[in-house]
Amino acid sequence: MAGGVACGVRGSGTPDLGLLFSGRPCAAAAVFTRNEFKGAPLGVTREAVAGGGLRAVVVNSGNANAATGRRGVEDAYAMQGAAAQALGVEAGRVAVASTGVIGEHLPMDNILAGIGDAAGRLSGDGAPFAEAILTTDTRTKEAAVRVEVGGRSVTVGGTVKGSGMIHPNMGTMLAFLTTDAAVEPECLQETLSRATEHSFNRVTVDGDTSPSDMALLLANGAAGNEPLTAGSPDYPAFVGAVEAVARELSKEIARDGEGATRLVEVAVEGAEDEETAAALAKSVVGSSLVKSAVFGEDANWGRVLTAMGYAGVPFDPDGLELWFGPVKVFEGAPVPHEVAEANAALASGEVRISARLDAGDASATAWGCDLSYEYVRINGSYRT
């Protein structure tokens, strides 16, 4: 069950407090930001996940409760305690997350009132929760997949927030995935870590990694299947479902990147290994110059090669082929092409840039967005 209310952190009636609740204890898996500087809620949630058997998640937007010192940690525990009391569960079974401005103390009166309010409005509708966790996002981001596991139909659903301060190779933004499948906890963590590597960690909006990043995967077993382990015949199907949900949500984050006018998908094939392919794809999708060129619909492919060149992994430019949409622009040397056609490949809402190396069979895809005036405007006046 889920709920979301406005408690006044973001002001003017904007939803800013969300609750997730499971009637049965959930196996829980989590990944956290790799930023050295971590928001206060992350330590509280890490402790709760390690304790096992989560029952609820409480989240606020508008204030990240990060860089708030000891008082911030006390506030995070107070959120946990209040949610636990409102839901009638043990405090240690509640995960806590906060997202928003860094360096300000939470308005705890609002937060505590909001928790009580949200607990009274829980329902099977995830939309109010999906809305309550947003900050600069322009829309909610939800995805769900259904698969057969051990003869039972199992659902994996999720919602994320994230629009700025988004960069791969880290934990991730805030992501909440739930499933009614029964899954052994270790296997669940392995599933989430792997899915994160293939999805959230392949998104970038601006190269900035939030101190609040966190992804949670809760599995309450309500579907009644035999608990999944890594050896279960249906485990690959479950992994596929989690990855599909995570990938879809990742693309939604990129599409809704701060100021974005386009989703950019960069696919690298023919690499020696997946790490190399991913490093190259992420470098291209993160380049300010590539992002500006996409915004300007200028198929300046030299910038793509340049970004691959500083990805920190070796590759042979002579064996490289490069496409903007369907238009081949490079094959060891410039390929004559109609510039207008290549530019047109950047003009749609979904832009695909693809590269093929001749070093092996591995591939990877990364997602990002263009860099627009609007990104600068949003971030030049975020606090005002």
Next chain:
Amino acid sequence: MAGGVACGVRGSGTPDLGLLFSGRPCAAAAVFTRNEFKGAPLGVTREAVAGGGLRAVVVNSGNANAATGRRGVEDAYAMQGAAAQALGVEAGRVAVASTGVIGEHLPMDNILAGIGDAAGRLSGDGAPFAEAILTTDTRTKEAAVRVEVGGRSVTVGGTVKGSGMIHPNMGTMLAFLTTDAAVEPECLQETLSRATEHSFNRVTVDGDTSPSDMALLLANGAAGNEPLTAGSPDYPAFVGAVEAVARELSKEIARDGEGATRLVEVAVEGAEDEETAAALAKSVVGSSLVKSAVFGEDANWGRVLTAMGYAGVPFDPDGLELWFGPVKVFEGAPVPHEVAEANAALASGEVRISARLDAGDASATAWGCDLSYEYVRINGSYRT
């Protein structure tokens, strides 16, 4: 001697071809981009520097001669040969550099005519050369320092170009430093490498590293001093002079970053070692969110902490102090301050953000600029 002319690569009479010439052979040192993908001139110049005794440098702007395949390499050698012939020196004694659009072949007729033209206009005035190497730069960048070395007065001068596709931890943009000091070649390379680490490699405009980056230091010994070695009593003074010129030019690059309205200087003190301090400073100065906040005069210091947190080096946020200009904003926890005062610290042409750790005595400074609408405009339409 130096010269610069317009030969039609950039069009409409814009200077785009420069020559440097020394009447005596120069000891030469060079550093090159660490981008895997390198412009054609870099191989030619690397060969010339390795050969020893450089006499000249030929540079064009408007076209980087990068991603141009075998023909690009032939064109770079043709530039070298034409300059050598025009100046009456051996081809192997000429360094070549190109900067501008990637992926187009050089208009060799223009280039060759321009080389002849420039060779006929050499003079002691460096300004035409400084102008001929610019691309999106809005102004020339020159610096010079005079020091006593072995009883002789020695001058170190330099000019650079660079405004976009600028990111530290790499070779650098195009930089040409000259001195009349006599310096042993190995010692000269050590001097340039070290100065680069402390200057050009600490500048970022957009996180993009050009495939054309190159810095050259030529020493022709005209001052008549005993050739300097690492053990010479005056070697530290010479190093200081080269570093001062390189640092000044680095700040000029940052100040003239594409779309920049402000120079941003980030100083980190109290670190365990210089590498840690430099990594933290560079991470802050490279953050799109910090850069946008400076543009918007929004002293959003949480973003500075965040950028330090993902710098990839460990540090203790609890022991951190942070200032925007003279205003302390953080000391393990938020420090109450007038937001208007902190914002005002971002409103001048030179913004200083400083951090003090409690881990040691090492410090480092990095330079960058703000991120403005103009950066997006310039790079959304660079080729059009």
